[in-house]
Amino acid sequence: MIKCPACHHEEYEGELFCSECGARLSGPWVEPPPTATFDSARLREISKNITPATSTLAELQQGQIALYISGAAMPIILEGHSEYLLGREGHEQLVPDVNLNLYGGREQGVSRIHASLRVDRRQLLLMDLGSTNGTRLNGTPLTAHEPVRLENGDEIRLGKLTMKITFNF
Amino acid sequence: MTTGDLYSILGLARTATADEIKAAYRNAARRFHPDANTNPGASEEFKQVAEAYAVLGDPTRRTNYDATVTRVRTGPLLEPHFIFSREVLPQVNEPQVLYVLAEVLPAFHAELPDPPINLCVAIDRSTSMQGARLDQVKASVLNVIDSLRENDSFSVVAFSDKAEVIVSAQQGMTERTLAKAKVSTLHANGGTEILQGLLCGLTELHQHLSPAAVNHLILLTDGRTYGDEEDCLMLAGLAATDGISISGLGIGDEWNDKFLDELTGRTGGTTTYISSPQQVKTFIQDRVRGLGSAYAERLALQITLDPNMTLFSAFKVGPEAGPVPVSEQPLRLGSLPKRQSVSILLKFLLPPMTEGVQTLARLAFFADVVSLGRQGERIISDLALPVVNNPPPATPPTAMLDALSRLSQYRMQERAWQEADSGDIVSAAQRLQTLSTRLLASNQTDLAKVALAEARRLENTHILSEEAKKHLKYGTRALLLAPASGRKS
Numbered sequence: 001m002i003k004c005p006a007c008h009h010e011e012y013e014g015e016l017f018c019s020e021c022g023a024r025l026s027g028p029w030v031e032p033p034p035t036a037t038f039d040s041a042r043l044r045e046i047s048k049n050i051t052p053a054t055s056t057l058a059e060l061q062q063g064q065i066a067l068y069i070s071g072a073a074m075p076i077i078l079e080g081h082s083e084y085l086l087g088r089e090g091h092e093q094l095v096p097d098v099n100l101n102l103y104g105g106r107e108q109g110v111s112r113i114h115a116s117l118r119v120d121r122r123q124l125l126l127m128d129l130g131s132t133n134g135t136r137l138n139g140t141p142l143t144a145h146e147p148v149r150l151e152n153g154d155e156i157r158l159g160k161l162t163m164k165i166t167f168n169f
Numbered sequence: 170m171t172t173g174d175l176y177s178i179l180g181l182a183r184t185a186t187a188d189e190i191k192a193a194y195r196n197a198a199r200r201f202h203p204d205a206n207t208n209p210g211a212s213e214e215f216k217q218v219a220e221a222y223a224v225l226g227d228p229t230r231r232t233n234y235d236a237t238v239t240r241v242r243t244g245p246l247l248e249p250h251f252i253f254s255r256e257v258l259p260q261v262n263e264p265q266v267l268y269v270l271a272e273v274l275p276a277f278h279a280e281l282p283d284p285p286i287n288l289c290v291a292i293d294r295s296t297s298m299q300g301a302r303l304d305q306v307k308a309s310v311l312n313v314i315d316s317l318r319e320n321d322s323f324s325v326v327a328f329s330d331k332a333e334v335i336v337s338a339q340q341g342m343t344e345r346t347l348a349k350a351k352v353s354t355l356h357a358n359g360g361t362e363i364l365q366g367l368l369c370g371l372t373e374l375h376q377h378l379s380p381a382a383v384n385h386l387i388l389l390t391d392g393r394t395y396g397d398e399e400d401c402l403m404l405a406g407l408a409a410t411d412g413i414s415i416s417g418l419g420i421g422d423e424w425n426d427k428f429l430d431e432l433t434g435r436t437g438g439t440t441t442y443i444s445s446p447q448q449v450k451t452f453i454q455d456r457v458r459g460l461g462s463a464y465a466e467r468l469a470l471q472i473t474l475d476p477n478m479t480l481f482s483a484f485k486v487g488p489e490a491g492p493v494p495v496s497e498q499p500l501r502l503g504s505l506p507k508r509q510s511v512s513i514l515l516k517f518l519l520p521p522m523t524e525g526v527q528t529l530a531r532l533a534f535f536a537d538v539v540s541l542g543r544q545g546e547r548i549i550s551d552l553a554l555p556v557v558n559n560p561p562p563a564t565p566p567t568a569m570l571d572a573l574s575r576l577s578q579y580r581m582q583e584r585a586w587q588e589a590d591s592g593d594i595v596s597a598a599q600r601l602q603t604l605s606t607r608l609l610a611s612n613q614t615d616l617a618k619v620a621l622a623e624a625r626r627l628e629n630t631h632i633l634s635e636e637a638k639k640h641l642k643y644g645t646r647a648l649l650l651a652p653a654s655g656r657k658s
Contacts, residue, residue, distance in 0.1 A: 012263075012266040013261055013263055014265035014266040014519075015266045016268070017574060017576075019580060019584075021603050022604065024570075070598065070599070070628055071594060071628050071629075160595060161595070
């Protein structure tokens with residue numbers, strides 16, 4: 001089997017394109033994988049034309065974080081704390097700061113205590129808290145309890161639940 | 170499957186020596202003997218080869234056979250070409266995938282007469298066709314009537330919940346004016362039952378069915394048929410056996426694309442999507458012109474696999490694009506135009522192999538070369554590649570990369586709809602978004618926009634838009650018609 005360099009999906013030896021994400025697969029016959037020709041500026045421009053109504057970075061006030069959960073019409077805005085717990089409400093009394101039950105978290109494989117967001121000197125850190133189905137940052141799985149720095153516009157995936165994050169620090 | 174030329178069954182020329190005949194038989198027997206090969210078609214292939222060898226391997230019987238065949242061929246009439254995703258296979262201890270772009274061209278390039286066509290147009294006259302749709306269809310059919318030649322035969326049927334013959338099958342079109350008047354009076358009424366239209370249309374075609382002609386049915390519909398899908402598919406299978414191909418035209422967003430693809434695919438035809446009625450005319454004109462300029466008809470590909478090889482999928486990439494079902498052999502490929510090629514992309518799964526030359530499959534193309542009045546033409550090719558431990562790196566041919574990159578985009582939209590249908594909206598939307606970036610990277614800005622808009626729409630409303638679905642499906646499919654496969658002579 002060979003692994004897709006972009007999304008880590010496994011394919012048969014000899015396959016040339018990833019069936020999951022359409023990326024050209026590297027193989028013994030390919031020099032380094034071709035640089036992505038995807039022009040993000042152009043895509044942004046297109047998506048701007050299509051969904052002009054969603055709030056953008058400019059509208060976030062200093063210190064705010066916005067989570068755009070896939071399938072939800074409005075983003076979740078976080079502010080005022082230095083740490084937020086992402087998870088879903090279980091039988092225990094513990095209610096996470098961001099309760100993903102409201103977004104189908106249970107069906108999507110979000111753990112009760114799944115991950116945390118921490119504000120640290122103008123940086124935003126994401127850490128998986130040993131969740132059952134794992135956390136991915138832009139497609140790459142995270143090691144539990146190892147914080148990683150987030151960039152504006154990153155895509156986070158808790159279990160199967162996907163969200164985009166933007167912030168204004 | 171055919172009582173073709175015995176030499177062609179062994180893949181030999183008429184001038185082959187006794188040793189060559191023996192070697193060809195031995196080689197085929199080793200690969201296709203029922204004890205060694207349980208793949209479908211293998212024992213049939215073995216039987217044919219054995220029968221051919223029983224005659225050609227015996228000097229007396231060979232002389233007799235040669236004497237009975239009066240016409241000595243100048244050479245094969247079909248010319249196959251193959252492009253592989255790998256020219257040398259690595260020796261690995263796991264299964265591997267191999268893609269083969271198989272292309273067949275007319276081997277005879279001189280000016281040839283146009284074959285006669287035996288055509289039926291089956292028109293959906295359900296209420297939804299009322300107005301511009303039916304008007305455009307009628308106008309196009311009137312044009313066809315004007316363009317018919319002396320030896321063509323033509324009929325028109327209309328169907329809603331019942332079918333009616335509007336213009337009965339006739340040769341030479343002696344009553345053009347009457348036929349045109351009848352078509353002009355068609356009006357819309359009722360539901361859509363495709364089975365009725367198919368039955369009626371095929372009956373008309375049978376009146377002038379000829380192995381020397383192009384027998385074809387054009388099905389025009391804008392709606393869904395309910396409950397009779399299985400019967401329609403069975404009927405399409407029978408039509409294919411009789412040498413009739415069917416092409417479909419879906420107008421608007423309501424029709425069942427999956428069903429129509431399957432129906433036409435079984436006969437070697439393809440389905441086209443048009444969003445506005447104004448495109449009907451172009452489609453019908455092109456279709457009829459294509460039929461009239463065929464080099465060969467009923468092109469089919471019989472694939473007999475070597476032991477442990479698997480044929481995964483087949484996708485026709487020229488002159489039209491569409492999936493070809495591999496559940497039934499031979500694969501039907503429709504008609505071969507005079508100055509073009511027919512190309513099909515095959516995906517094989519190969520088992521772990523030892524070093525040396527490995528035979529993979531025997532591919533036999535069959536066709537009736539209608540422009541030359543020759544039926545049951547057959548040419549066989551054995552696919553074989555060297556298996557080497559650690560072969561030097563090689564880049565796959567550009568034509569192959571282009572075709573596969575576009576096929577992967579087509580497959581992505583296909584999977585997105587499957588995910589959406591099974592309720593996994595999040596994955597579907599994500600896949601459409603990824604597809605959008607891939608389309609953008611290959612400069613398909615319009616399709617990229619549609620994909621992205623549909624991803625957003627799915628996220629927000631959880632409901633598919635049939636229009637976007639058809640637009641993306643037939644749009645990404647059309648990309649597969651790469652100029653690389655359109656070799657012109």
